[in-house]
Amino acid sequence: MARLHPASATAELIRLRRRGRRDPELSRDIILSAARDEFVEHGLNGARVDRLARRIGASKNLIYHYFGSKDGLYLAVLEGIYRGMRESQDDAKLRQLPPVEGMRRLVANTFDHFARTPALIRLMSIENIHYARHLRRSKAVRTLYPSLLTTISALLAGGQATGEFRRDVDPIDLYISVASLAYFYLSNQYTLSWIFRQRFAAPKRLAQRRAHVVAVILGYLQNRD
Amino acid sequence: MARLHPASATAELIRLRRRGRRDPELSRDIILSAARDEFVEHGLNGARVDRLARRIGASKNLIYHYFGSKDGLYLAVLEGIYRGMRESQDDAKLRQLPPVEGMRRLVANTFDHFARTPALIRLMSIENIHYARHLRRSKAVRTLYPSLLTTISALLAGGQATGEFRRDVDPIDLYISVASLAYFYLSNQYTLSWIFRQRFAAPKRLAQRRAHVVAVILGYLQNRD
DNA sequence: GGCTTAACTGACCAGACAGTCAATTAGAGC
DNA sequence: GCTCTAATTGACTGTCTGGTCAGTTAAGCC
Numbered sequence: 001m002a003r004l005h006p007a008s009a010t011a012e013l014i015r016l017r018r019r020g021r022r023d024p025e026l027s028r029d030i031i032l033s034a035a036r037d038e039f040v041e042h043g044l045n046g047a048r049v050d051r052l053a054r055r056i057g058a059s060k061n062l063i064y065h066y067f068g069s070k071d072g073l074y075l076a077v078l079e080g081i082y083r084g085m086r087e088s089q090d091d092a093k094l095r096q097l098p099p100v101e102g103m104r105r106l107v108a109n110t111f112d113h114f115a116r117t118p119a120l121i122r123l124m125s126i127e128n129i130h131y132a133r134h135l136r137r138s139k140a141v142r143t144l145y146p147s148l149l150t151t152i153s154a155l156l157a158g159g160q161a162t163g164e165f166r167r168d169v170d171p172i173d174l175y176i177s178v179a180s181l182a183y184f185y186l187s188n189q190y191t192l193s194w195i196f197r198q199r200f201a202a203p204k205r206l207a208q209r210r211a212h213v214v215a216v217i218l219g220y221l222q223n224r225d
Numbered sequence: 226m227a228r229l230h231p232a233s234a235t236a237e238l239i240r241l242r243r244r245g246r247r248d249p250e251l252s253r254d255i256i257l258s259a260a261r262d263e264f265v266e267h268g269l270n271g272a273r274v275d276r277l278a279r280r281i282g283a284s285k286n287l288i289y290h291y292f293g294s295k296d297g298l299y300l301a302v303l304e305g306i307y308r309g310m311r312e313s314q315d316d317a318k319l320r321q322l323p324p325v326e327g328m329r330r331l332v333a334n335t336f337d338h339f340a341r342t343p344a345l346i347r348l349m350s351i352e353n354i355h356y357a358r359h360l361r362r363s364k365a366v367r368t369l370y371p372s373l374l375t376t377i378s379a380l381l382a383g384g385q386a387t388g389e390f391r392r393d394v395d396p397i398d399l400y401i402s403v404a405s406l407a408y409f410y411l412s413n414q415y416t417l418s419w420i421f422r423q424r425f426a427a428p429k430r431l432a433q434r435r436a437h438v439v440a441v442i443l444g445y446l447q448n449r450d
Numbered sequence: 451g452g453c454t455t456a457a458c459t460g461a462c463c464a465g466a467c468a469g470t471c472a473a474t475t476a477g478a479g480c
Numbered sequence: 481g482c483t484c485t486a487a488t489t490g491a492c493t494g495t496c497t498g499g500t501c502a503g504t505t506a507a508g509c510c
């Protein structure tokens with residue numbers, strides 16, 4: 001298991017490596033961290049193993065030594081990203097909260113996590129461009145979601161019992177909607193910024209969007225039919 | 226201006242070309258149509274000019290003759306896709322409808338258009354992976370949106386006047402939300418299908434999603450604050 | 451038929467790129 | 481110090497790929 005290093009401190013890791021002795025785990029982490037940057041920046045087909053090797057100041061062979069192939073490296077990066085998401089999620093707490101408050105936090109947390117982790121958005125987009133061909137090989141990722149759905153269902157049921165939430169809500173559709181509202185805004189911010197002449201990445205604009213997203217989901221849920 | 230040919234009937238066009246005489250416009254259309262398929266399938270970096278040439282049964286030089294470069298070809302495809310979107314949108318009609326009905330149709334139309342045009346979703350994703358570098362060179366695309374925003378603002382104002390819609394809604398945020406809810410479901414269907422073990426592309430599931438999206442937007446808007 | 455222009459092509463190239471071979475070097479256990 | 485294993489590398493390679501050169505062929509016009 002790789003040791004914990006600050007997420008994208010690739011440069012820092014490289015400095016560490018240069019002065020230290022041989023250290024396979026450190027090297028592995030450096031490759032992974034730099035590879036994530038490379039894939040995030042250029043996509044799967046645009047990423048270059050040669051450039052990556054130059055980036056980390058090591059030979060290309062080292063990369064092949066640890067990860068076998070470009071695809072293998074990409075998969076490792078992908079799994080790391082999902083693992084990070086899982087660790088940061090911890091939605092279980094939210095189940096204890098009053099339904100409205102719990103739901104509000106769930107939406108806000110999702111938004112904040114996406115906004116804070118641009119790599120996640122980009123890699124998910126890239127993976128979908130490739131029809132999830134790689135992700136399908138990794139079983140680990142799926143284990144994240146049952147717990148999330150349990151939380152959503154519990155909050156929904158709670159709110160429906162008190163009459164605060166509408167009925168007839170599919171938890172999966174609801175989760176997809178929560179993710180959508182944050183994801184699309186971020187993933188497509190480049191075309192959107194151009195079209196609407198706004199800087200969607202600006203902190204103030206982000207805060208506005210965050211509030212809007214919370215309002216949409218809660219507005220929808222609290223609208224009794 | 227290119228003549229109108231059914232959107233993705235690349236094979237049909239090629240047959241036409243083989244029996245006919247030289248016809249630059251037809252050739253141009255064939256290249257564009259096949260290039261769209263190629264880019265949609267493989268992305269910008271994954272697309273191969275050689276494969277495209279083989280696909281259309283013409284020499285690679287012909288492609289360069291008409292479009293100058295791979296990037297030029299990609300931009301032409303991109304503009305074609307946005308032009309198609311503009312033509313199919315015709316939201317102006319909706320302004321005349323009662324607000325709730327107009328909004329419902331707007332959401333449903335957006336969803337249907339996205340669902341019907343997978344190429345649109347994929348190319349927008351691809352373009353955002355590339356930070357909208359190409360789209361920014363094309364001014365034409367932006368002209369689509371002012372009219373859309375006018376429609377949304379009109380419907381909003383109408384609904385607010387009758388007390389059917391909440392106040393304090395930013396039309397741009399609202400539009401982004403409408404697009405989000407359809408787009409993300411479709412663009413990320415590959416990872417989502419894997420994670421949730423559902424076939425999100427199945428007609429029944431699509432209909433469920435469509436209803437959900439309409440309910441979310443209208444539920445939000447009709448929730449008076 | 452001759453002339454001009456544009457459609458269209460075969461052959462080729464220089465650089466890039468994923469991946470490999472065969473070797474060297476450093477650390478760990480004895 | 482010796483041996484074993486794993487980390488690490490320089491030098492290559494076969495293939496692919498966007499792009500070009502120098503032409504040939506067809507259509508339009510007089």
